[in-house]
Amino acid sequence: MSREIRNLAVVGTGNLGARIALQAAYYGYRVSTWDPNPASFDHSMAMSEDRLKTTTRVPTLTWVQLGQAAEKVARCAQLEQALEGADLVIEAIPENLEMKREMYARLDALAPAGAILATNSSSIPVSLIADATGRPELCVNTHFYTLDIGRNLVDVMGSREASPELLEQCAAWVRSIGCVPLTVRKQIHGFCFNRIWRAIKKESLHMWAGGYVDYQDIDRGWMIWSGMDQGPFGLMDNVGLDVVYDIEMSYYAESGDPKDHPPGALKEKVTRGELGTKSGRGFYSYPEPEYKKDGFLKK
Numbered sequence: 089m090s091r092e093i094r095n096l097a098v099v100g101t102g103n104l105g106a107r108i109a110l111q112a113a114y115y116g117y118r119v120s121t122w123d124p125n126p127a128s129f130d131h132s133m134a135m136s137e138d139r140l141k142t143t144t145r146v147p148t149l150t151w152v153q154l155g156q157a158a159e160k161v162a163r164c165a166q167l168e169q170a171l172e173g174a175d176l177v178i179e180a181i182p183e184n185l186e187m188k189r190e191m192y193a194r195l196d197a198l199a200p201a202g203a204i205l206a207t208n209s210s211s212i213p214v215s216l217i218a219d220a221t222g223r224p225e226l227c228v229n230t231h232f233y234t235l236d237i238g239r240n241l242v243d244v245m246g247s248r249e250a251s252p253e254l255l256e257q258c259a260a261w262v263r264s265i266g267c268v269p270l271t272v273r274k275q276i277h278g279f280c281f282n283r284i285w286r287a288i289k290k291e292s293l294h295m296w297a298g299g300y301v302d303y304q305d306i307d308r309g310w311m312i313w314s315g316m317d318q319g320p321f322g323l324m325d326n327v328g329l330d331v332v333y334d335i336e337m338s339y340y341a342e343s344g345d346p347k348d349h350p351p352g353a354l355k356e357k358v359t360r361g362e363l364g365t366k367s368g369r370g371f372y373s374y375p376e377p378e379y380k381k382d383g384f385l386k387k
Contacts, residue, residue, distance in 0.1 A: 090175075090226055090254055091202040093261045094118060097174035099167065099191065103328075103366075104208055105180030106132035107235045114149055114157035115265040121163050122170035129163055135366065136236040138375060139326070144317045145238040148266055154236075171199045176261065178230060180208040183334035185341070188212065189220040196221035204258065206230040210331070211278045211286070211338040218247040225249040228258050231279055232267070234326060243279035245272035277342045285323075286339065289332070290348075292320040297351030303371055304378065308385055321371040322379050325364035329371075333358050 094117065098109040101123040109129075113119040121129065133154070140151050149157065164170040171177060177199050179191055188207060195205055205221060206228045207214050218227035227247040233239035242262045246255045259269035270280035278286050296303045307319025324332045336350035357363075357370065364370030372378055 090204050090257060091200070093175045093204070093257070095120075095173050095175050097121070097170045097177045097199070098180060099123075099170065099177065099195065100180035100208075101129040101132055101163075102180060103132045103135055104232055104234075105178070107136065108178055108180065108208065108232050109161050110154055110157040111148060111235055111265050111267070113160040114153055117265070118173075119161045120170040120172075120174070121161055122165075122167045126163075126165075129161075133158065138365070139234075139236045142375070142380060143237040147238050148235045148240045167194065168198055171195065171203075174199055174203050176204045176206060176258075178206045178208055183210055183212070183331060183338060185212055185216060185338070188217050192217050192220045192227075196223060202226070204228060204254070206258070208232055210282060210335045213247075213275050213277060214245065215247045215275060218249070225251065226254065228254065229272075229279060230258060230262070231282055233281075235267075237326075240267040241281055242267050242269050243272060243282055244269045245275065245279050248275065277339060286335070288320055289324060290336070290339075293336075293351055293354060296321070297353040304384075307379055311379070312385055318379060322377060325370035325372055325374075325377070327364065328366055329354065329363050330358045 096112045096117050096119045098105050098121045101121050106129050109119045109121050136154060137151060140147055177195055181187055181191055192205060204226050207217060208231055209229060210231060214227045214229045218224035224247050228250055229243060229245040231243040233241045244255060244258050255271060259271055262269040272279050292306050295301045303321045307321050310319035333350050333354055340348040361367055362369045365374050368374050378384055
C-alpha cells in the first residue's frame with residue numbers, strides 16, 4: 089500500500105526536474121532534490137527565467153513565485169538524504185532505459201517502504217523499469233510538460249501491477265499542484281498527449297531531413313494554423329535536441345521499425361553540440377531565435 093503524499097523527492101534537476109520540484113514546493117509540499125551535478129538546479133532556474141521573458145503564454149508560476157518556491161526546496165548533496173521520508177519519488181534523469189533501471193534499483197533500496205516511484209520519462213513505459221525494484225505495484229509514469237510556459241499537463245500511467253487506486257492517488261496529487269492529469273488506461277509507448285506530439289515531431293523531422301521542406305516553413309505553418317508562439321522545431325529546441333534524439337531512439341527500440349529511427353541529420357546536430365536553447369544553438373540561435381522576430385510569419 090502506498091503512503092499519503094506529503095513529501096516529494098525529485099532525482100535529477102535538469103529543466104523538467106527542477107520545475108516539478110518548484111511547482112510542488114509552491115503548493116505546499118515538502119520537497120528535496122538531488123542531482124550529481126550541483127550546478128544543475130541553478131542552471132535550470134536561469135533557463136526558466138529566459139523562457140518567462142520571451143513567452144506569450146501564461147506560466148503556471150511567475151518568476152517571483154518561482155523564487156519563493158526555490159527557497160523551500162532542499163537541495164541535497166547525497167541521494168540518501170533527498171529520499172529520507174519521501175512519500176513520492178520522481179526520477180527525472182536522461183531518457184536512457186538502462187540508466188533509469190539502474191537508478192530505480194537504487195531508489196528502491198533507499199526510499200521508504202510504501203513510497204511511490206515515478207518516472208518523468210518522455211516515452212518509456214514504467215513497466216520496462218519497474219522490475220528493477222521490489223515494488224513494481226508502486227511504480228508509475230508521471231510525465232510533465234514545460235510548466236514555465238503554461239503547459240500544465242501530466243501524463244499518468246501505471247505499471248502492469250499498479251492498481252486503479254494508485255493511479256487515482258497520483259492523478260489527485262497532480263491536480264493538487266495546479267496541473268491537469270491525463271490518465272492512460274492501457275499501457276502504450278509515449279502515453280497520452282506526448283504520443284500525439286511525437287507524431288507531429290516525427291513527421292516534421294522526416295520532412296526536414298529529407299529535404300522536402302525548410303524547417304522554418306514548417307514552423308510558420310504550425311504557428312499560423314495553431315496560434316502558438318512556436319512551431320515543432322522551436323519546441324524541439326526547448327526540449328533539447330539530445331533529449332529528442334533519445335526519445336526517438338526509445339520508440340525505435342520498442343518497434344524495431346526503420347521508419348521510427350531518427351534521421352541522421354538530427355544526430356549530426358547533437359554531435360556538433362547544437363542542442364537547442366541550452367547550448368545557444370539548435371535549429372535556431374538563442375536567445376533571439378528567428379521565430380520570435382517581427383515578420384517571421386510573413387516571409
